[in-house]
Amino acid sequence: xxxxLRELLGEQGLLTAPEQMARYSRDWSGDLSGRPLAVAxxxxxxxxxxxxxxxxxAGIPMVPQGGHTGLVGGAxxxxxxxxxxxxxxxxxRIRSVDPLNFxxxxxxxxxLETLHRAAEExxxxxxxxxxxxxxxxxxxxxxxNAGGVNVLRYGMAxxxxxxxxxxxxxxxxxxxxxxxxxxxxxxxxxxxxxxxxGTLGIVTAAALKLFPRPGQxxxxxxxxxxxxxxxxxxxxxRRELSDLLSAFELLPRRCIEITLEAHPALREPxxxxxxxxVLMEASASGLVDLAALMxxxxxxxxxxxxxxDGAVAMSRAQxxxxxxxxxxxxxxxxxxxxxxxxxxxIPISCxxxxxxEADAAMAAHLPEALPVAYGHVGDGNVHxxxxxxxxxDDDAQxxxxxxxxxxxxxxxxxxxxxxxxxxxxxxxxxxxxxxRLGAVDRDLLHGIKSALDPRGCMSPGRLLAGDGS
Amino acid sequence: xxxxLRELLGEQGLLTAPEQMARYSRDWSGDLSGRPLAVAxxxxxxxxxxxxxxxxxAGIPMVPQGGHTGLVGGAxxxxxxxxxxxxxxxxxRIRSVDPLNFxxxxxxxxxLETLHRAAEExxxxxxxxxxxxxxxxxxxxxxxNAGGVNVLRYGMAxxxxxxxxxxxxxxxxxxxxxxxxxxxxxxxxxxxxxxxxGTLGIVTAAALKLFPRPGQxxxxxxxxxxxxxxxxxxxxxRRELSDLLSAFELLPRRCIEITLEAHPALREPxxxxxxxxVLMEASASGLVDLAALMxxxxxxxxxxxxxxDGAVAMSRAQxxxxxxxxxxxxxxxxxxxxxxxxxxxIPISCxxxxxxEADAAMAAHLPEALPVAYGHVGDGNVHxxxxxxxxxDDDAQxxxxxxxxxxxxxxxxxxxxxxxxxxxxxxxxxxxxxxRLGAVDRDLLHGIKSALDPRGCMSPGRLLAGDGS
Numbered sequence: 036x037x038x039x040l041r042e043l044l045g046e047q048g049l050l051t052a053p054e055q056m057a058r059y060s061r062d063w064s065g066d067l068s069g070r071p072l073a074v075a076x077x078x079x080x081x082x083x084x085x086x087x088x089x090x091x092x093a094g095i096p097m098v099p100q101g102g103h104t105g106l107v108g109g110a111x112x113x114x115x116x117x118x119x120x121x122x123x124x125x126x127x128r129i130r131s132v133d134p135l136n137f138x139x140x141x142x143x144x145x146x147l148e149t150l151h152r153a154a155e156e157x158x159x160x161x162x163x164x165x166x167x168x169x170x171x172x173x174x175x176x177x178x179x180n181a182g183g184v185n186v187l188r189y190g191m192a193x194x195x196x197x198x199x200x201x202x203x204x205x206x207x208x209x210x211x212x213x214x215x216x217x218x219x220x221x222x223x224x225x226x227x228x229x230x231x232x233g234t235l236g237i238v239t240a241a242a243l244k245l246f247p248r249p250g251q252x253x254x255x256x257x258x259x260x261x262x263x264x265x266x267x268x269x270x271x272x273r274r275e276l277s278d279l280l281s282a283f284e285l286l287p288r289r290c291i292e293i294t295l296e297a298h299p300a301l302r303e304p305x306x307x308x309x310x311x312x313v314l315m316e317a318s319a320s321g322l323v324d325l326a327a328l329m330x331x332x333x334x335x336x337x338x339x340x341x342x343x344d345g346a347v348a349m350s351r352a353q354x355x356x357x358x359x360x361x362x363x364x365x366x367x368x369x370x371x372x373x374x375x376x377x378x379x380x381i382p383i384s385c386x387x388x389x390x391x392e393a394d395a396a397m398a399a400h401l402p403e404a405l406p407v408a409y410g411h412v413g414d415g416n417v418h419x420x421x422x423x424x425x426x427x428d429d430d431a432q433x434x435x436x437x438x439x440x441x442x443x444x445x446x447x448x449x450x451x452x453x454x455x456x457x458x459x460x461x462x463x464x465x466x467x468x469x470x471r472l473g474a475v476d477r478d479l480l481h482g483i484k485s486a487l488d489p490r491g492c493m494s495p496g497r498l499l500a501g502d503g504s
Numbered sequence: 505x506x507x508x509l510r511e512l513l514g515e516q517g518l519l520t521a522p523e524q525m526a527r528y529s530r531d532w533s534g535d536l537s538g539r540p541l542a543v544a545x546x547x548x549x550x551x552x553x554x555x556x557x558x559x560x561x562a563g564i565p566m567v568p569q570g571g572h573t574g575l576v577g578g579a580x581x582x583x584x585x586x587x588x589x590x591x592x593x594x595x596x597r598i599r600s601v602d603p604l605n606f607x608x609x610x611x612x613x614x615x616l617e618t619l620h621r622a623a624e625e626x627x628x629x630x631x632x633x634x635x636x637x638x639x640x641x642x643x644x645x646x647x648x649n650a651g652g653v654n655v656l657r658y659g660m661a662x663x664x665x666x667x668x669x670x671x672x673x674x675x676x677x678x679x680x681x682x683x684x685x686x687x688x689x690x691x692x693x694x695x696x697x698x699x700x701x702g703t704l705g706i707v708t709a710a711a712l713k714l715f716p717r718p719g720q721x722x723x724x725x726x727x728x729x730x731x732x733x734x735x736x737x738x739x740x741x742r743r744e745l746s747d748l749l750s751a752f753e754l755l756p757r758r759c760i761e762i763t764l765e766a767h768p769a770l771r772e773p774x775x776x777x778x779x780x781x782v783l784m785e786a787s788a789s790g791l792v793d794l795a796a797l798m799x800x801x802x803x804x805x806x807x808x809x810x811x812x813d814g815a816v817a818m819s820r821a822q823x824x825x826x827x828x829x830x831x832x833x834x835x836x837x838x839x840x841x842x843x844x845x846x847x848x849x850i851p852i853s854c855x856x857x858x859x860x861e862a863d864a865a866m867a868a869h870l871p872e873a874l875p876v877a878y879g880h881v882g883d884g885n886v887h888x889x890x891x892x893x894x895x896x897d898d899d900a901q902x903x904x905x906x907x908x909x910x911x912x913x914x915x916x917x918x919x920x921x922x923x924x925x926x927x928x929x930x931x932x933x934x935x936x937x938x939x940r941l942g943a944v945d946r947d948l949l950h951g952i953k954s955a956l957d958p959r960g961c962m963s964p965g966r967l968l969a970g971d972g973s
Contacts (some may be wrong), residue, residue, distance in 0.1 A: 042814075043634070109831060134853075135738075135739055136851040136853040137742070179688070186685070191686065192686075194663070203948075207944050208944070213921075214852065215920075216849065216884050216885070217651060217655065217849045217925040217926055218849060218881045219699060219750055219927065219928045219929075220922055220923065220937055223662070226692060226696070227691065227952075230929055235691075243713075247742050247743035247746070247747060253868050269604075269605070270604055270606075273606070273716050275842075276790060276792075277789045277792045279746065320743050320744070320746045321746050321801075321803060322745070322797050323745075323746045380685065382602060382605040382607070385605075413688045415605070415684060416686050416688065451682050451683070453684055453687035455688050457691050458688065460688075460690060468690065475676050476690070476693070480691055480693075482955035486952060486955040487951060
């Protein structure tokens, strides 16, 4: 079989030596790794289709792989050495950019940042933006329905896709690569593949929406009295700024303290400490005078006591400084060692109650642990993280982190939330996902999986259990 | 069986007398009609679920029905009297409105206009808006992925749905009614039901996105030199108005002439006739000074010759007058008798070529016919209609209209467009839809249909052929 694949793909297209396969065997963090049967790197969609057809016939499990930046182990091969890793990295052509249609067609292996640049060359904007954008690939972004910092304004990857080209589990090519805004003919098949984490087929190209490039950005750091006030501010900001809001991040005081402690070069963002901070950003293109809008809005907020204090960035450097307080928080938590990281979402209106009750649950059941909660509040997406006290041995840490996750997820369930707002399920979150799955949902998921991948060769054990149970 | 259903649903819940069933037997236009086995009007989701379970066991075909305003016959029973019509009209409760989460949960039978009012009571906006909004129901809007006049800004019904509750073809209830902005756990099942035209299950309730109410609206009627100029103006307007554009309708001069001729009370919109008109609307909430923005934008356009002339509505009445020129065009065409109405979409950048080539094809093959083309150009959605010459007999008319559709659809295919941008397939467009369906698409559609509705009892013969072929 390996020989047949080598014949099809050429020397460059099939890697079998352990040293060549190493970088396809683990994810970016190095936390998760496995052993591929081999690594296929097809150089064309036609080759990929034939490869998949051959593997399907032979019953070889396949795992498509993008930029290795997933957070739930979906693209990491299993340890048994039975899975063929299929890297999309050689399918990296931007097939077209259509400025008047505000769209582009890009192959799966295109690195996200190259799409940003291609759009900018036409004074346009591809808004999907995440920490990993220098290495993640659009195929992976689509297959995992990636989120990121612009979801509030532009939606998830799903909302940015006009059409897809997909190699199906039997090796046939589905051509759904139309760049239409409106098309109401039959089931919207592309929706099946977006977010399916490689379990229903391999995305080979996507037609993507583009937007006018937002030449104006206004960034403000605001101090507020409570999480409830932050929720009301969010509603007011959407209304007063006519939905030009592009980020709305909540940072309780504890988050600022942790970041400042770890990064002494950073400064207090406001003169006096506030119980809660909001990092807010609005963006606009063209003739809108965004600076004046922001000033007027925040002036009104101060006057009526909706915010305690606030600072608007007067330069890009100052805006970057505000963002560092948010971004360095992740590293500051890492410095404190192993901890629970969650990525949950709940209805925005329930956030104050959720955070209050989660804090109460931690205080009652794990009083020695330190909860650190923050997030993309405009999306209802909270990272409710829990740091164990220093000095615990590994087993005690494991037990504490597991208990903390149970407490957080139980509250998420109670508020009708999601245990994975944007990271997906993959292998890492499969257990808690399947535990929550009702019989009807399970039957629907399995029905779709069986209809599209009856042999179960595509990314087995991701999202659903490998044996189809 | 009828007795069992009557026992379950009560006298009010099951209609069998012909005079009672009459209004459930035809669509709004009266053009399409059939004969129901009976009409079920369940008063609760539980009753509906049991009803569907009973019918599924007995193999009785079911056709869910909303406000009878569909344009492709999807909800009209077949003439054979074998299909049970299931009206959702008694499931008409707004279950909740959550202003801070910008969402509401409404049952399928809620009339669209009542949802508009419910949102307005909270100074919010539910943007799905169409001619039939006084009678169409949200369940039908979701099941057919309705479009309408605000698609440019807010998307189709699909883009406005956060979650769904669905009775599946076997009578079980799928509860996917979460009001979350982000939820990346497993296949996005709600996408399957949106736009499935009743063939995969019955939508009983939807969690919907709300938006700040746009208190400011600016409407302008512009005269341009060509369709190409209109496309460039569209791109400039998106950029300069920071995507606050909410409508962008193209009306070639011929459309204005037809409307003015039919409605002498209407006035020429601009001083001198222009080859092409654009009816443009922008909307905003809060602090944005939309009037100043619009004035500045249009002033610049005039100065650089991007538009020949233009008028901005100074009052709601004047704006309504501009819109009448667009809306009365539909009636003006009706007055001329039977004609071809299409609802196609193509990439926006291809519109000038499409319209030129379609006109050329008509001139070459049907020189006696009058093409009338206009549309929601911001969505790439064109109504390329064809009016036959007066005095043809029925057969000659049929032949001409059929030929005209073939010519238009062939061009749509060539430009990678869609033969149904927003009306769907139903029964009326099934033939041209199935004729265009490749083997891969057909297998995917049938695979999904079989997975969800293996008995084929849900809306048979809509979208797909009734016998599953």
